[in-house]
Amino acid sequence: MSASPAGALVRSPGYWVAVLRRFARDPVAIGAAAVVLGLILMAVFAPWLAPQDPLQGMTLKRLRPPGTEGHLLGTDELGRDMLSRLIHGARISLFMGIVPVFTALLAGAAIGIVAGYAGGWTNSLLMRTMDVFFAFPSVLLAVALAGALGPGILNSIIALTLVFVPPIARVAESVTTGVRSRDYVEAAKASGAGALTIIRKHVLGNVLGPIFVYAMSLIAVCMILASGLSFLGLGVKPPMPDWGLMLNTLRTAIYTQPLLCALPGVMIFITSISFNIMTDGLRSAMDIKA
């Protein structure tokens, strides 16, 4: 998230003001951004918002339907309050959607910039390696890595990061290659600027904008993939309240409490569609073609 101010400083300040102004004129995108903000606030203040302990259940009150007294959204298969679990679920679910994209942004940008700036065999070596990982369908790669490494939050983050590094590196590499041959880079070289200075002053400013917006669009994908891993039992481990994992454990109740076991998916859906609409709005405000 620190990428945006850095990019804004290097670009002329007028550009981002114009983007924000255009974004503000899109009511749907603003609405989606408000939902995203609300979800983030819900995650941050979960302990204060949740009416009950998300981990403490009463086995006598298992699988109560939404609307039960004292449990607005019912209780899960271990008698834990659904509303509290859904609120707390925002923490780990948003974390798993954002962190892998952010780490992939750092690694992918670094790889792409080095490959694009160095060119030659360094470029070939790095980008052909990326091509190999790119050759896997994303779900397959995530499942294969998480399956081999074993379940757990850290392993899921590693698996998902590896899924998103190649596409980000590709974008960074192509922008960097384009910038490298510009006259102002030649001029900077001629006046004695080192590679690091040129990358910091000229390459980063051009690269960060596009890859930041691209990375934003990956957050929804990452959320769905991460919840998918948890749903399969390859991600977050019980008893942690993760929306994907909750879908998995409530699946057995599909015949008795169908409404109850659909609830965690509603949260995943609201989050991913809000991120998608917000990013779409940002793209059109920045005039980037889909």
Add this chain to the structure above:
Amino acid sequence: MFAYAIKRTLFTLPIMLGVSLVCFALVHLAPGDPLVSVLPPDASQAIKEQMMALYGFDRPYLEQFARWLARVAQGDLGTSIRTGRPVSLEIGKAVGNTLMIAALATLIGFVLGTLFGFVAGYFRDSWLDKAASAAAVFGVSVPHYWLGMILVIIFAVQLGWLPPTGAGPGGSEAWVWDWVHVQHLILPAVTMSVIPMGIIARTVRALVAEILSQEFVAGLRAKGLSESGVFGHVVKNAAPTALAVMGIQLGYLLGGSILIETVFSWPGSGLLLNDAIFQRDLPLLQGTILVLALFFVVLNLVVDVMQTTLDPRIQRA
């Protein structure tokens, strides 16, 4: 074109080698003993070593990789640790089942996606565009495994119209093309189709809008060509890209079928992968991932070559 196809194929070979290396390395990423799932916990050291030697796990990595690659090249993917059957046999049956739902889903997704995309691109910023674009955003945002559960709740649990899981009555896995079996195909395929629907709709919308803004369209209209005539030109211009996206989507569905197949207990490659992971059947895991990934690579190659053939504007040296 032919020269391009050969060149493109040659470029694909190192990728395939890299993909094989990743698949091979996956097994060694796995923590613990690769034989932990077959041997009883109290197995003696001698038996353990004997089994390690039998599967070749006692050799250096590079030698193991070379031996594995040589066997794979001959179509031998090893033996499943759990079932004792050849991995290639298990995969062949499963991939066939996955191909059925994936192909049907791609077809549904393509038909609906192009329809929504054309409507949205043609009537930009109208309410039709908004509705079609909303359907597209729904398609790319909905967690499809959850949508599958919802459809099961509605059509299997509440209405009782369609079977909730499996590929045949009573859990049988032998496929026959009759209504009893085809019923089982509907929910998984429809669930899967929302992803290609959303992606194709978005691509086609952008394509159509872009084509309509080009000068030749204004030229055609100025010349007095009917709207249906103009439409024909738009279709012709949009087709190669739309078809290419469809091809790639089929590959994504085939490789990513694990979630849908888990929801519907559909006996395809995804469910096989799931079993292989949780039963720690490493040869099966390795083989399934390799076959699905190589299939994706080959599909990409075919799509790329076909697109170049269909669209002579693409000049690829």
